Amino acid sequence: MNTAAPDPRLEHARRLLDADELTLDQLGAAVGLSPTHLQRRFKDAFGLSPAEYRAQKKLSRLKHELRGPGDVTRALYEAGYGSASRVYEDGAARLGMLPGAYRRGGEGLTIHWSPIDTRLGKALIAATERGLCAIALGDDEAALEAELRDEFPQAQIARVQAGRDDFLAPRVQAVADLLAGKRGQVPIELIGTAFQQRVWEALMKIPRGETRSYAELAAQVGQPRAARAVARACAQNRLAVIVPCHRIIRADGSLGGYRWGLPRKDALLRAESGKTARQRG
Known part of the structure; x- marks a missing residue:
């Protein structure tokens, strides 16, 4: 895995994007790289093109503004969107709902959830009318519910x-089967940045019983130097097991991290490979 620090010019480019909305030509001139070279090297280093990075920062600002005082229109412009139509066209897909609903903490949204007991402990399975929105693992049902409500x-x-629940019931059963080590598929809707979606889709292509390193997955999505960005995308996965981020390990064979705890990651990998804990050790 490549752990070398990014080129200082790329770090400078990222700081400039944090401060202002520069075009690729303007950004290249500011850091002394041609637009073509800057585009390729920035994406290699950070897993996102300068335009994707800028869009992600704007979305982050929008979420912050929508949670604060004031109306939606003010939040849109404070976040840097030139018009309401821009965020309703591309922002809604990334938020998973219209900005007004997000600002109101999901007001108007109905979420049904069910708890189930699994060999990995408690699991919370939640869905809107659009599809599954969360599969979370934990030890305490109340804590899982509190996270969803937060x-x-x-x-x-x-x-x-x-x-x-006619809509949720078949999805709960399908997830329960997966958590029990059975094979199956569940329809989902991936909501995230373009890079996150590429990572999550690549995760779902890893065969059961196999693993990949962060660097291998980065190469699979066409960004061989973006292992750290891949790791962040794995950590931001909301759909445990269905998007199998547990199949990503470190290059040295150690487990690395897992949002829902390393013991669960180890148990999932052992179940999929048919190995016992002693054999893995």
Whole structure:
């Protein structure tokens, strides 16, 4: 895995993008690189093109502004969007809902969730009318529910018993089968940046029982020097097991990190490979 520090000119370019919306030509002139070279090297270093990085920063600012005082229009312009139509065209897909609903903490959104007991502990499975929005693992059902409610404080969040919701029931069963080590598929909608989606889609192509290193996955998505960006995308995955970020390990064979705890990651890998804990050790 390449751990060398990025070229100082690329770090300078990133700082400039943090401060202002520069075109690729303007950015290249400011750091002394041609637009073509800057585009390629920036993406190699950070996993995003300068335009994708700028869009991600704007989306982050928009989320912050939408959570604060004031109306939606003010939030749009404070975040740097030139018009409301721009964020409704591309921002809505990344937020997973219209900006007004996000600002209101999911107001108007209905989320049904079910808890299930698995060999990995508790699992929370949640869905809107559009599809699964969360699969979380933990030790405490109340803590998992609190995390969901914290993300969408104004949404109508209803706990339902597994099997008692016509939309959620088949998805709960499919996820339960996956958590039990069975094979299966569940329809999902990936909501994230273009780079995150490429990483998550690549994760889902890793065969059961196999693993990849962060560097190998970075190469698979066409960004061989973006192993750290790949690791961040794995950490931001909201759909445990279905998007199998547990199949990514370090180049030395150690487990690395896992959002839902290393013991669960180890258990998932052992179940998929058919190995015992002693054999893995």
